Amino acid sequence: MIQVKPNIAAMSPYSPPWSNMERKGYLRLDLNEYTQDPPEHVITALKAYIDENRIQMYPEYSRFLSKLSLYAGVNEDHLIVTNGSDQAIEIILRAFLGYGDAMVIAQPGFPIFEQVAGVIGAKICGVSYDQNLSGFPYNEFVKAINPETKLIVIINPDNPTGVAVSLSQIQKILDENPDIPVIVDEAYFEYTGITSLDFLETHPNLIITRTFSKAFAMAGLRLGYIIAHPDIISQFYKIRGPFDVNNCATLVAETQMDFPDAWKGYVHEVMNVSKPRLERFFDENDVRYYPGAAQFMLVQPQDRDGAVQYLKDHGILVRPMVAELIRHTFRMNIGTLEQTEQFIEVYKAFIEA
Numbered sequence: 001m002i003q004v005k006p007n008i009a010a011m012s013p014y015s016p017p018w019s020n021m022e023r024k025g026y027l028r029l030d031l032n033e034y035t036q037d038p039p040e041h042v043i044t045a046l047k048a049y050i051d052e053n054r055i056q057m058y059p060e061y062s063r064f065l066s067k068l069s070l071y072a073g074v075n076e077d078h079l080i081v082t083n084g085s086d087q088a089i090e091i092i093l094r095a096f097l098g099y100g101d102a103m104v105i106a107q108p109g110f111p112i113f114e115q116v117a118g119v120i121g122a123k124i125c126g127v128s129y130d131q132n133l134s135g136f137p138y139n140e141f142v143k144a145i146n147p148e149t150k151l152i153v154i155i156n157p158d159n160p161t162g163v164a165v166s167l168s169q170i171q172k173i174l175d176e177n178p179d180i181p182v183i184v185d186e187a188y189f190e191y192t193g194i195t196s197l198d199f200l201e202t203h204p205n206l207i208i209t210r211t212f213s214k215a216f217a218m219a220g221l222r223l224g225y226i227i228a229h230p231d232i233i234s235q236f237y238k239i240r241g242p243f244d245v246n247n248c249a250t251l252v253a254e255t256q257m258d259f260p261d262a263w264k265g266y267v268h269e270v271m272n273v274s275k276p277r278l279e280r281f282f283d284e285n286d287v288r289y290y291p292g293a294a295q296f297m298l299v300q301p302q303d304r305d306g307a308v309q310y311l312k313d314h315g316i317l318v319r320p321m322v323a324e325l326i327r328h329t330f331r332m333n334i335g336t337l338e339q340t341e342q343f344i345e346v347y348k349a350f351i352e353a
């Protein structure tokens with residue numbers, strides 16, 4: 001029997017729950033997606049793409065990159081577009097890590113980092129959050145960085161814990177490790193408004209990843225990007241395939257950047273109306289939760305599995321966590337106020353049942 005590399009054989013597959021299920025009819029709070037239908041201008045742009053008869057052509061990215069450059073506030077040579085930020089992560093890890101090299105990351109973190117490191121055969125130096133998820137474990141994290149470290153990963157804010165890292169701590173890590181690449185994953189940037197971008201000019205070891213999957217309602221189209229020093233970006237172009245990102249995705253992203261009111265209005269409602277409403281509900285009903293910095297949170301019911309199943313039976317998907325530290329929680333993302341009221345009604349019935 002043929003064998004894959006031993007480090008791959010030793011891994012478990014990354015398979016989100018419900019991933020092989022039709023999720024369409026549910027209120028989907030399980031994958032941190034945009035929770036509404038995409039706005040009308042997105043559908044119009046997709047139809048125009050088909051009408052322009054472009055599917056048979058390989059993609060090209062010039063117009064998109066110039067718009068992205070304006071949106072992100074950096075020159076185009078600081079950008080590379082990727083097939084979701086999953087691919088951004090894969091490209092960066094492949095560029096910097098070899099077999100046995102060490103990557104420092106706070107745990108639990110976004111699982112793709114560990115999946116790709118596992119495929120490469122890199123060593124994961126995990127630094128655990130504390131049980132109360134009270135903050136980024138800065139002291140332990142910097143202690144874990146040593147001469148073997150070839151890559152530092154900061155997820156800001158972290159998924160699944162929601163914990164944010166202060167910009168001053170990120171700056172110190174960048175300052176103190178000028179020869180080690182530091183990824184700052186900003187998948188939730190549109191929800192937090194917080195970015196490390198200002199450090200880029202002074203810290204060429206900084207590499208930022210972002211995505212169009214969350215606030216831009218594009219998870220199914222797979223579009224992300226990397227912001228870094230041009231010398232590093234040009235290396236990444238050697239790893240990414242020339243046509244890895246489809247033109248349908250870049251076209252929709254362009255229209256989303258052209259019509260910011262729709263997604264900004266959604267983000268405002270989620271963060272400033274819906275999230276406080278949900279927190280109030282949990283507070284009033286003595287439900288333990290970890291609010292986090294972005295549009296998702298961990299919830300810790302007495303009977304976690306019962307809660308997840310009850311919600312599912314009543315049309316709402318949330319994500320039971322598997323990492324040891326948070327095994328007693330589920331993660332849910334927050335949608336519109338109407339969707340939050342729907343969640344509250346069902347959860348209330350679960351508590352009272």
Ligand SMILES: Cc1ncc(COP(=O)(O)O)c(C=O)c1O
Pocket residue numbers: 031032083084085086087110155157158159185187210211212213219222223224
């Ligand atoms: C922290 C973080 N990084 C990266 C991603 C990947 O996003 P995508 O590949 O859809 O761009 C996610 C998705 O949930 C995430 O939470």
